[in-house]
Amino acid sequence: MYRLLIADDEARIRKGLRNSINWAELDIEIAGEAEDGEIALKLVKELNPHIIMLDICMPFLNGLELIKKLKNVNKKSIIIIVTGYDQFEYMHEALKLKVFDYILKPVNRENLKDTILKAIQELSKIERKRNYLDWTSKQVDENLNSLRQVFFNNWFNGKLSYEDILEELKFLKINFSKCIGMVTIKVVEKFKMELYVRNWDRELLNFAIINIAYDLLKNFKPEAAFVDENNNIIIFTNLCNSSEWYDLGNKLEEKVYSYLGYIVVTEQEKILNVINEVKDTYSKLVCKINEKIQCKPVVLLTMKYINTNYNVNDLNLQGVAEQFNVSSSYLSKLIKQEIGISFSDYLTNIRIKKAICFMEDPKMKIYEVAEAVGYSNQHYFCKAFKKVIGVSPTEYRGGNV
Incomplete structure (x- = not known):
């Protein structure tokens, strides 16, 4: 049920609006009434109404001033002005403030009902849009890792423009600071027969290594991780300082071996010019990793x-x-x-x-x-x-x- 607030300094007008329509038939309840702008503002904060009908000329806080304040309090409410002032400057100001509609007194019952029905249609459209956005947001959250995998592979394969990268980073909720750290991790396959304590599924193994890395890197606020087509694990962190940064690779190698029984090699680098340097840094680290595992x-x-x-x-x-x-x-x-x-x-x-x-x-x-x-x-x-x-x-x- 939609909530309606009526704000007018005349009691008879409020009563007339209240009795002019069968509000329940329209799935609307009159949640509150206000006799001046200050009371209306207080009720809006308390009741969070879907529709606000208000007069322009009210004591303490007039309708136009109230609307300006409402923009900071409740941006979702539909505002309908009901007033006896048929003057261009009022209508012009109301339009600038993006009110939904403007009804002149004395109020015609049919005109009022038509306006309310249009308001309900608008509210329904807003609700459908909000539900769709909630649904898409949920889908993004549930598939965030997969979407990030595709994004990073496209980025590092040179398939994205600068503008595409910025847009995707925002969409995928990746917030890089001015200085980030990149860690590259690779399992050394040649040790498999000698040192593996368990024959892990590769996807599960990568997941376990990333979890260990995230725990070790928590002070550096790990921001994103992905696994490239050659099973190189790449983890990005935000760096406030790097006094401990260059010892992290060794600690990570030790922890992975201690917990999982796998030998891994790591390479890491600080990046100051994030968008421009990430791709080249990735290539450099992967090259170093590949040289290491040949030893x-x-x-x-x-x-x-x-x-x-x-x-x-x-x-x-x-x-x-x-x-x-x-x-x-x-x-x-x-x-x-x-x-x-x-x-x-x-x-x-x-x-x-x-x-x-x-x-x-x-x-x-x-x-x-x-x-x-x-x-x-x-x-x-x-x-x-x-x-x-x-x-x-x-x-x-x-x-x-």
Whole structure:
């Protein structure tokens, strides 16, 4: 049943409107009456009527002023002006305020009924539209993951324009901040026979890995995830700061193995220019992932060990080789062969990469950064940093080269 509010400062007018139509036949109840604009405003807030019939000339708050206030209180009500003022300026102002209709006093019963029937038709149309929007919203929510899968694959395959991307992000409720993080995860198939504790269905496995990642990344507010055509899992997070960001990959690899018994490799990157850089960053990370999974198991495990223990001051080839029961000469040769650089260079590159991350914190001194990435000697750290980056840590931090 629709609720009607009548607002007029004359009691006889209110009574006349109340008695002029069999409101129940039209499925309308008169929910309230008001003798001035302020009372009407209060009743609108309390009763939330579907239809408001009001006079222009009322004490304290006239009809036009009331309508302006109603726009901030109840935008859904249909407003019908019933007034004795047949003047252009009033009608013009009423039209500007988008009132539904304008009836002159004395009110003709048939005209009133016709206007109310039109209002009911409009309310019915609004309700159907609202129901349809609710239904479509529910359908989107229920199929959100599938829709996002299609969107990201289209984006990364270059099928969407800049405007399409912005529109789809909004439609799919993906709210990227100015700085986001992209994490790429891949199961290493070559370990399947040796280390899998359960033969998971791939779709279920991907779902489980995403859940573990979301839990680990909760402080970074994970925004969206999808699985590409080659079973690379991509997760996007919003980044407020990145002081812990570059250690997340190692933690994720450890958690997935601990919970599921699967070996995965990860790559991650910060993105500042989201729309323009996401596609290229995705391609770069997938390329790095594919290079990693081609490595022999012992090399892959060595890389993972270095990524986790880069901050150990005396980390060296001999000690790592002992961890995996191989000779240092064999491991050294294998690393050079598989990734193209020596053990020492790989370790240095990882340490400098981590150092750059720590240096984003302006409160952290250079010697503290050096210690945090495994250098007990600041001078040696600065020398290694300049060799990799081309400038000293101080110059890098000052110019953010």
